[in-house]
Amino acid sequence: MRLAGFTEVSPLGAGAFGRVVLAREDSSGAVFAVKYLYDQNPTARAWFRHEAGILRHVVSPHVARLYAFVEQPDGAAIVMEAVPGVPLAALLADGAMSPESALTVLKGSLLGLSAAHQAGTVHRDYKPGNVLVQPNRQSKLVDFGIAVLAGQSGAPVGTPNYMAPEQWSQAPATPATDVYAATCVFFRCVAGHPPFAGDDLRAQHEHAPIPADAVPEPLRPLILRGMAKSPAERPPTAAEFVAQLESLAANGYGPDWESRGWERLAGKAATLLSLTPLAGIAGVAGVSGAGAGGVATSAVAAGSAGAGAGTAGVGSAVGGAATASGVAGGVGGGVGGGVAGAASSAVATTGVGVTAGGGAATATTAIAAKVAIGVLAVAAVTTTAVVVVHNSSADEPTAPPAAQVSASVQNRAETFPTFRFNGQVVHVTGIADKAVAAKVDQVLAKPVDDWIAYTKQGLAAGGLVPPTGTPSATSEAHIVAQTDQMVSARYDLTIEDAGDAFGNHGGYQAVGLTVDLTTGKQVTAANAFPKAASSSDGAAALDALLTDNAPQGFCEGEDQPRTPLEPEYLRDNTVQVMYAGDGMQFLIAPYSFGYPMACSMTVVSVPYAQLRPLMDVHAAALIPEG
Structure with a gap:
């Protein structure tokens, strides 16, 4: 499978179940990370679809953003933000970091987890490989492959070093589950090793004393509270834990603790990032990283400016066979480790040496680092095996149900x-994000609001013939199609008993619209078909499909030749689009194509299979299944 409308820039990784590439969207020039799944196992597909469903509802600068999910007979793809960052696991290869840096990482991660919790989701697999640290002093949380809705138990999946006691016993997951994992990772950042090690990790997480003495005294209250055995004794949400962290950090390390923490992290992150295919993204964005030897103005420059700390080992573990270069690649930690049933035997781990000081890395090392870090940087692999406790073919995990979004x-x-x-x-309920829900309602109500305003304006201007009674305005709404990602609707709007203020036969207008339920934004014809809206050649290609599917023309009874589709018709809403079950419906104003004004608005339906090559990838991802 390969997404139409994208040009692959660089491979980032490959494994037994899929591959990850850095790709540029042809229409916009923007660069994305595309995760392909070519495993045809229905359960693997369900988990892949589930991850996309989770990410649609989590919107935060601290979480890698989902742009589109595309599913086709020959595979599926998730189009993600290409994050110019390196995994926390790579930064920990040298051992412990300063308390200020560890607190900084924990704060950013908790903010990302908080966004997930607000969307009703528990990550369940927070670990160093799922945190990307950027040279621009930001971090992002990635990989929601095994996340569940808050309150659900889900499958007993996770990374053993960081699994909360309730995960081992398959109790319902709550935000406190993620707080436990984040605290375990924080412990590792400060102490240089996980809180528990050895064979029986479950018993230690459930019963062993919390090793708080291994960290500096100011940090112990955070460790003791965040790693409490009972979820009820931990901070109930990541947001509450952030407030406690900031207070403790300021008291223990001064008001500038975060700035000092980022100074160390940013320089090292920039050094490692300069060896990856994502370095170009950071450079274009003007990312700067500071090292001990001075301030660098780009990711590449930071690689030489940061004075160093010897050698950083970049490790990756994935659910598939190693590639020829010796660096293992894979797609979807949750998919590779859990669904494919190869959590123990098919996981390859590799360590790659990266020179982080003033010396130059060898060519072999640099190439290997590019692959290892690049794959990690788009959340395609994990740094340790994802273990499924007591997993068998009889009880394979199933994806949790999607949020119940409903239009009426x-x-x-x-x-x-x-x-x-x-x-x-038309009104939509069940959207978790209140801000998005408000935007959706605003878009769906706009045709009615505009019609009311138009009626007021027309009556105020008046006409030659006064109203015979009390004028009335109406709207008749129809839901054309609805999924958990979008809703398409049509409004038929009329004005009656208004004299001749709106013409001899009153006012009439038809409006068709589609709104993306994940963002709250309207999907216009120009959004869906950017090439047709920006070039004559693109408009001609779309016009040919309209002609093929409406050979009788756009006005019944009129056999005159019509004028061609122009790009501005898509931009000014002369042509409006609605998703339907069997194809996209184009609501067209015939008079714009040279027909008489008496011609009514007409609908032309075009099968999706014909339209896909012309569609924007985000618009294509909204096509209803089946």
């Missing part, structure tokens, strides 16, 4: 000084 038609009636409005509006 509601009545709306209002009385104004000069007219009455009695109509319908």
